Every structure is written in structure tokens, then in C-alpha cells.
Amino acid sequence: MTESPLRLVVLGLxxxxxxxxxxxxxxxxxxxxxxxxxxxxxFLERDVPWYAAHRDLPDPDFCRLMLYADLSELRAHRGLIEAADAVIVGSYVPEGIAVGNRVLSWARGVRAFYDIDTPITLTGLEAGTCAYLGRAQIRDYDLYLSFTGGPTLERLERDYGAPAARALYCSVDPQAYPALDREPAYDLSYLGTYSPDRQPTLERLLIEPARRAPDLRFAVGGPQYPAGIEWPANVTRIDHLAPDAHPAFYASSRYTLNVTRADMIAAGWSPSVRLFEAASTGTPLISDRWDGLETILAPDREILCPDTPDAVLAILRDRPEAERRRIGTAAREAVLARHSAAHRAAELDAHLREAADRRRPGAPLLFREAPVEGVSA
Incomplete structure (x- = not known):
């Protein structure tokens, strides 16, 4: 029997x-x-100037994108939220606690929170500094979809009262990230926005190897790097790359680097979207280590995890070309077999329907919307 289609509303960053x-x-x-x-x-998105100035998908062909200026304007979408079969609120949404309050009060279908930053969220909740999720809200979402799997899921249910915590890893659209046959311009590259807790790893696994090997070529792409960073002369800096330029960037490198944020390493089981995207292009990956990595890609067979600058240089200088290509191909096959967007969408579909089955018809909402100054409910 064919299951009926769902009407989904997402309020994301x-x-x-x-x-x-x-x-x-x-x-x-x-x-x-x-x-x-x-x-x-x-998809309901808060209209903010820093994204308005850099929109690279203003009119998606797979969903309706609607912008709202503030909490008052969000109220215009109340009917849409009420009528949806499922509503998802994402992490890092501006004024996310207030947005979540409205969704929990208005929505009549499944109410889910999708955390693409779970370890950072939990650190913020413990410190009382999380601006986009209130601790008391977690028990009222029917479903907590987590970027992080492993023991964190049990913690969300046991310590925070989530009715159902389910892993929903990032994924990749293979059509958007194809394997390209390009002559490498770089020996090692990295693509990612600057983050203070990622910088020591970038220093250890790319910048220091570049200092020690002026004959090799490196590249770092991504915005917000401080002006004071001393880049070796053989490191090419690219401030920003739109997604459609990512495959060519990866393909231009013999290897590319995956760097994980400190909170993600501590939690484990937190593969970044960049890991899946790079693997999909067939570019061999060098990565830091964290618990659960082997459940995504097998170290030494599908991904390489050197710990020191010298170990990185040994890979760049001494690995036979045939082995380099084999590692990249193996990673691509593993990601396409288990971590494509189609696989993840099927998981989301199943999680939402499972959550709907758990809800008793006509059950009262646990949550009642708290008033926000200047905004009526």
C-alpha cells in the first residue's frame, strides 16, 4: 500500500x-x-542581511522558499504551520527559542527539532547560553533529529527528556557532487569556514606541512579567516566558494582535508557535510580522528587519519598513485551506498511517520506558548 505524501514545513538557518x-x-x-x-x-527562512547579500539559491525548484523579517511576520505563516503534517525547526535559527515556542503551540502535525550542531547545542544548554533551543522545549518536540549519533542519542532521551532522539546525519546529492577528472593543482586542500576550535587541526595537518614542504602546493577555501594568520607562500587562499564550485575545488586536489570541531570530536559520531561531499567527488580524504568515524568510512581503506605533520607529508610524498586513487574510489562508493541524500530522505520519511504513529489522536499539547514582549500569540 502506497503511503500518502506529506506536507512538510521547515524553519531552518x-x-x-x-x-x-x-x-x-x-x-x-x-x-x-x-x-x-x-x-x-x-522552507521558512529568516531574512537577514548577511545571507541576503550572498544568496546562491534564491528560487529552489524542489520546494517553496519563503522569507520572514521577524517574529511578527512569522505569524503570517501560522496557517501553513497548522496545516502541515510535520514541522521541523532547525538549530541556529535566529530567535530560535521564540520560533520554537510558536511552532510547538501552532503545529498540529509532528513537531521536530533538527539539530545540525548537536554537541555545540548541548554544551550551550549546560552553560545556559544556547540561543536557539530551550532545555524545556526538548520534551515537547515529538522528535529530536540529531546530526550526532552514538551515545548522544541516549543522552538526549535520558537527560533531556526527548521523546524520541534519532540520528539524521548530513548527506550529499551525488548529482551536485560528481567525480571529476581534473589535473590536480594542489597536493592538499581544505574547504571550510574559519572556526577557532578547528584552527589548531588545520595548523597541524595543513599549514605546518606546507611550511615544511615549500615544493608542495596547498589551498584553503572559506570565509572569515582572521587577517593575522600567517599563511605559507605555497598556500593559496580562496575567500568563498559557492556550492557549484566545490566539486571542481575538490577535484583540483590530490587529497583534501576534513577538520572536525572540538565539541564534535568529543561527542563522536558527528560526520560533517563536507566529509560526504568531498568523498562523493572521489577525492581521497585526510581527516582527524573521532569515535564512530569507522562506522562512516573505514580508516586506512576509505579515509586516512595521520596525527602529525610528518605523517601528512609521508602520505603526500610516498603513497603510490594507484593507492591514492583506490582510497578515493572506495570512499565514494561507501558514501553513495549509505549516505546519499536519497538514503537520508528515506530515513527522514520513516522517522516522521514513526513520530506520527506515536502521537495519540486528540492528545493535548504539553507546551503552551509563552508571551513574547511586543508580539501577540
Whole structure:
């Protein structure tokens, strides 16, 4: 028996702009594949100047994108939220606690939170500094979709009262990230927005190797790097690359680097969207280590995890070309077999229907919207 299509509303950080965030490409791959399953998707995005100035997908063809200026304007979408079969609120949404309050009060379908930053969220909740999710809200979302799997899921249910915590890793659209046959311009590259807690790893696994090997070529792409960083002369800096330029960037490198944020390493089981995207292009990956990595890609067979600058240089100088290509091909095959957007959309579909089955018809909402100054409910 064919299951009926769903009407899904997502309130996320950004779909329209990939500038300075990994959320946009995550949502694009997931929701495009979800819509391909026959579902209807609407994405509500807060209209903020830093994304308005860098929109690279202003009119997606797989869903309806609607911008709202503030909490008052969000109220105009109340009917849409009420009528949806499922509503998802994402991490890092501006004024996300207030947005979540409205969704929890208005929505009549499944109410889910999608955390693309779970370890950072939990650190913020413990410190009382999380601006986009209130600790008390977690028990009222029917479903907590987490970027992080492993023991964190049990922690969300046991310590925070989530009715159902489910892993929903990032993924990749293989059509958007194909394997390209390019003559390498760089021996090692890295693509990612600057983050203070990633910089020591970038220093250890790319910048220091570049200092020690002036004959090799390196590249770092991404915005917001401080002006005071001393880049070796053999490191090419690219401030920003739109998603459609990512495959060519990866293909221009013999190897590319995956760097994980400190909170993600501590939690484990937190593969970044960049890891899946780079692997999809067939470019061999060098990565830091974290618990659960082997459940995504097998170290030494599908991904390489050197710990020191010298170990990185040994890979760049001594690995036979045939072995380099084999590692890249193996990673691509593993990601396409388990971590494509189509796989992730099927998981989302199953999680939402499972959550709907758990809800008792006519059950009262646990949450009642708290008033926000200057905004009526």
C-alpha cells in the first residue's frame, strides 16, 4: 500500500545562502531528495542581511522558499504551520527559542527539532547560553533529529527528556557532487569556514606541512579567516566558494582535508557535510580522528587519519598513485551506498511517520506558548 505524501514545513538557518554555513547544502540535498519522494516542502527562512547579500539559491525548484523579517511576520505563516503534517525547526535559527515556542503551540502535525550542531547545542544548554533551543522545549518536540549519533542519542532521551532522539546525519546529492577528472593543482586542500576550535587541526595537518614542504602546493577555501594568520607562500587562499564550485575545488586536489570541531570530536559520531561531499567527488580524504568515524568510512581503506605533520607529508610524498586513487574510489562508493541524500530522505520519511504513529489522536499539547514582549500569540 502506497503511503500518502506529506506536507512538510521547515524553519531552518538558511536554504538560500551557503555563505559561512554548512546548513544550506545540508538542507538542499535532504529536501530535494525528500520532495523527490512525492512530498510537498516549504522552507521558512529568516531574512537577514548577511545571507541576503550572498544568496546562491534564491528560487529552489524542489520546494517553496519563503522569507520572514521577524517574529511578527512569522505569524503570517501560522496557517501553513497548522496545516502541515510535520514541522521541523532547525538549530541556529535566529530567535530560535521564540520560533520554537510558536511552532510547538501552532503545529498540529509532528513537531521536530533538527539539530545540525548537536554537541555545540548541548554544551550551550549546560552553560545556559544556547540561543536557539530551550532545555524545556526538548520534551515537547515529538522528535529530536540529531546530526550526532552514538551515545548522544541516549543522552538526549535520558537527560533531556526527548521523546524520541534519532540520528539524521548530513548527506550529499551525488548529482551536485560528481567525480571529476581534473589535473590536480594542489597536493592538499581544505574547504571550510574559519572556526577557532578547528584552527589548531588545520595548523597541524595543513599549514605546518606546507611550511615544511615549500615544493608542495596547498589551498584553503572559506570565509572569515582572521587577517593575522600567517599563511605559507605555497598556500593559496580562496575567500568563498559557492556550492557549484566545490566539486571542481575538490577535484583540483590530490587529497583534501576534513577538520572536525572540538565539541564534535568529543561527542563522536558527528560526520560533517563536507566529509560526504568531498568523498562523493572521489577525492581521497585526510581527516582527524573521532569515535564512530569507522562506522562512516573505514580508516586506512576509505579515509586516512595521520596525527602529525610528518605523517601528512609521508602520505603526500610516498603513497603510490594507484593507492591514492583506490582510497578515493572506495570512499565514494561507501558514501553513495549509505549516505546519499536519497538514503537520508528515506530515513527522514520513516522517522516522521514513526513520530506520527506515536502521537495519540486528540492528545493535548504539553507546551503552551509563552508571551513574547511586543508580539501577540
Amino acid at each position: 538558511s536554504l538560500s545562502s551557503s555563505w559561512g554555513n554548512g546548513h544550506a547544502t545540508t538542507y538542499r540535498a535532504l529536501l530535494k531528495a525528500f520532495a523527490a519522494r512525492g512530498h510537498t516542502v516549504t
